[in-house]
Amino acid sequence: MLQKKYISFFLLLLMAATASAQKAERDFIRKGNRFFKDSVYVDAEVNYRKALETNPQSTVSMFNLGNTLAQQNKLQEAMEQYVAATKIEKDKNDLAQIYHNMGVIFQSQKDYGKAVEAYKQSLRNNPKDDETRYNLALSQKMLKDQQQNQQNQDQNKQQQQDQQEDKKDQNKDQQQNKDQQQPPQPQKKDSEMSKENAEQLLNSVMQDEKDVQDKVKKQQVIQGGRLEKDW
Structure with missing residues (x-):
């Protein structure tokens, strides 16, 4: 009997605390x-x-x-609150409002792909929301324009790269033609001696030739004269 009263009293306290918190x-x-x-x-x-x-x-x-x-x-913090709410909320109308506001934030950041998905989620929960339907159509158009602009930028960038490559090839061809038109320049051989070395070599040869002639003359004098023996 006391146990039942204790449990009843505890439940009353819990209900009171819950009501107070609410x-x-x-x-x-x-x-x-x-x-x-x-x-x-x-x-x-x-x-x-x-x-x-x-x-x-x-x-x-x-x-x-x-x-x-x-x-x-504080858009990032706001998005965190919306995402947390979508994981708990069960009411479709409330979910539609949450996703709608998420779409507005994505749209303001020009993230049109995510904005389109958020608006679609909103319309799945409340198909009658005309404002969301309008925002969806606008985001879809902005997304298409954004993709087209990006495609044009990529094409322009590729064209610039192609033009730069063509210019490099033209410069290379012009340089090759210029090199072919110029007469070949004589190359100095490693074995080619300088003027000073040539003169030194010539003097050395002449000196050697003089020494040979002197020896020949000396031999001729000795052979033509009379030798006396010294006993």
């Missing part, structure tokens, strides 16, 4: 909404974060916080 969450969201309406986005962000601290699974707080961050140009 009330605190709603109060923070309301305050955040008032600040958001007055364009006081910093204070709105503070209250939405407090609401998330109270209930980390609150997709309303995530969505509103994402909107507030987007207004402060």
Whole structure:
């Protein structure tokens, strides 16, 4: 009997705590909404974060916080809140709004491919949203133009590269023609002696020839004269 009373009392405390947390969450969201309406986005962000601290699974707080961050140009943080909300939210209309806002951020960043996918997800959850359908059509057109511009840039870049290659080939051909038209220049051989060396060699030969002639004359004198023996 006491055990049942203890369990009942615990359940009452749990219900009271849950109700208190839910009330605190709603109060923070309301305050955040008032600040958001007055364009006081910093204070709105503070209250939405407090609401998330109270209930980390609150997709309303995530969505509103994402909107507030987007207004402060904190687009990456805003996208993180939207993505987190899509993983929890089950209501199709709420999912449609989340994906729509994701598409708006992608569109503002000129990431039209992702914007198209986000708008398509939004329309899958709410096919009657004309604003989303218009944004989808606009993003599809911008994506097509972006791809066409990129293709043109790639073609222009390729043409410039081809022109540079052609110019290099022309310069190469001109240089080859110029080399063929010039007369061949005589090349100095390694064995070619200098004028000074030639003169030295000639003098040496002449000196050798003189020495030979002197020896011949001397021999002729000795052979033509009379030799006396010294006993």
